[in-house]
Amino acid sequence: MQPKRELTFTEGARRAQIVKAAIETIAEVGYGGASFARIAKRAGLSSPGLISYHFADKDELIGEVVANVYGTGSEQIRLRADHPMSSAAALLAFVEGSVAFYDSHRVHMRALVQIIHGYPQARERWVDRANDAELDGIEQVLTRGQRDGEFRDDFVPRVVAVLIRDQLSGALQRLLTTPDLDVASYTRELVTFCRLAVENRDTSRSSDV
Amino acid sequence: MQPKRELTFTEGARRAQIVKAAIETIAEVGYGGASFARIAKRAGLSSPGLISYHFADKDELIGEVVANVYGTGSEQIRLRADHPMSSAAALLAFVEGSVAFYDSHRVHMRALVQIIHGYPQARERWVDRANDAELDGIEQVLTRGQRDGEFRDDFVPRVVAVLIRDQLSGALQRLLTTPDLDVASYTRELVTFCRLAVENRDTSRSSDV
């Protein structure tokens, strides 16, 4: 988890600058188009060689980019399964928070998506773990909701967890594709969608949430 | 819309052969890895130059690939809004059919997804139009369902249409990512998801679907 050695202040700043330029470049021209030359130009560096000076190779740079994106979002949208709110509230807050994060970090998210598609190793190296953790969180909330009678008990939690996760994937794609999307109403419908899909219609029980 | 000139039979066959090889290659190694050399090798051509001979440039080849993929799927999963079935049945059949198509055409769909991410221009050039048409179809069914009282009347059809479309995007991602997915149960939950989300809960009406 710790970097191999301490970074000087200058080095840290340069790396951050390069990572930022890499994110923007990848978001704009895709992973394949994001050459060191283009990234260097965007970062205002004199030479692509400077990137190689600060990063061992392209893989390390991309790893840093991914870490940066995940690091930015990790806490803002984490599921609060331990929170004293109802399972439904926790789930819907997660969905809403995720979309809000995607919306406010479109460039970061676009870069991440581009990397996943353009650099297949990225998935197994960095992405899968984060996705699995997210899925686990959703599954736990769903299971708790079923146990408490908030949610229908006729679905398999893991399957529905995957489904919700995929819906967020779909929402992300939309956000990246449709710049002028009415995010508010989209989010409202999405949350309703999820609520209706999982809630227990047995009114005698679902009302006491 | 019309090709500049008539194609001879041989020429058409060659183009089809190249397009097929391009689809397989892109699906396998991504857009970035699908060089003319690799495509030519897979197609059994003697030289990458032959591709340039039959297609003006890479853009034209990719355009043909996209057209081919859309052409393959267009009829199999078109929404039958004019069909004498209930709106709910039509919608769910569309969702189910779409996933089934994705499942049975993973190579085509993977190529399409790779192109969208690796060649950003592809979206505005070819993809957006097809997506809009699909959205229009879904919207019409939703509107009809609301009018007929099958569906809740408290959602904006276009927004929910987008939402459903995006769910299919998410499902496609899942299919391409998880080769051994239990497609049957995934589809079942997805259809249930959509049904619960749009149906009118007023039992006196929703029961006769």
Added chain:
Amino acid sequence: MQPKRELTFTEGARRAQIVKAAIETIAEVGYGGASFARIAKRAGLSSPGLISYHFADKDELIGEVVANVYGTGSEQIRLRADHPMSSAAALLAFVEGSVAFYDSHRVHMRALVQIIHGYPQARERWVDRANDAELDGIEQVLTRGQRDGEFRDDFVPRVVAVLIRDQLSGALQRLLTTPDLDVASYTRELVTFCRLAVENRDTSRSSDV
């Protein structure tokens, strides 16, 4: 032993031209200095890329260079152990022939030496086998000569074979280092050197060679 596929006439000519330029370049500036750019310039090619077009990578080019050098020399200096001459005559003819070959192929030999030192894999990949074969040949002649009483019987054939082989190495170095060496007298002394070193001084026997 056979190339993977037939080469066209043009391709064969180009490869030969490139190999020739590579040999000259390596001989002149060493393995490390022999970049594709320099080789291409010497061969009159428009771009270093053309070398990559004809050879899979630098390793293949170097392999061809080594093969070319060995191919050129293989028959001219092979030891004729089966020849109906005395062992001493065979040995000395081999020594003399080797030096003559080195002398007349200084550029080739210089390239070979440079490769051996600049590209360590070359040794185990291509060189060791040839050297071993050469050593085996010398050893056989020495053994035969001992059996027939031509040579002293108080040396271990393999050790002296190595020694003679190394003397040829030293002679090669000299040839490459001293352009105006008096090769004739050098060779004469070298042959004498070897003869005196191995011959049996028992005059009753050594006189009838």
Added chain:
Amino acid sequence: MQPKRELTFTEGARRAQIVKAAIETIAEVGYGGASFARIAKRAGLSSPGLISYHFADKDELIGEVVANVYGTGSEQIRLRADHPMSSAAALLAFVEGSVAFYDSHRVHMRALVQIIHGYPQARERWVDRANDAELDGIEQVLTRGQRDGEFRDDFVPRVVAVLIRDQLSGALQRLLTTPDLDVASYTRELVTFCRLAVENRDTSRSSDV
């Protein structure tokens, strides 16, 4: 010949440290692979720039390396032409001593050989002079031996001197190439080789060596 300015103690130590690391690095990865970065890492320096700080350029560093290697060996294996031993004894002691030195200084010698091949200018700049001095020494001993009747008088001293020098080259190559060589028996045969090759067969004289 003189350094431009006096070196401080610290500076001298640093240069020595760098030269040592350079020798080891060159011996290990060859001249081509011995970048300032690698040398600096082996020397435990913080930056390759420090090498440039202490040496004007790579040429100066290599010059120092060569000087160091020659300096190490110069006294240990110098021919003692003025020594009160027979010429044959002096010659054979020189041969034996040279091989022993090579054997005990393989790293130094390997570095030297690598430099000679990887940096062609090295020969004329530093190596040739040393070699000529060595040759002169051998030639003197040979001449003396001929005059005294110890050696055959039918060879040209300079030519045979070159020949013996070259045999040492060959022996060095062998040592560097064959790590597990039986040095003792190799040396014994080599000495015998040389003795037989130069000694005067007139038994009345050659026996009293």
Added chain:
DNA sequence: AATGAATGAGTGTTCATTCAT
């Protein structure tokens, strides 16, 4: 005396594309 950041030329290799045959 030393550091670490920076530079720009150079490395082998791949690319889409062109063109004579």
Added chain:
DNA sequence: TATGAATGAACACTCATTCAT
């Protein structure tokens, strides 16, 4: 129609060297 040879720009990455601090 098709081939295979050729082109030159681009790729990630390494190099010896410089320089402000």
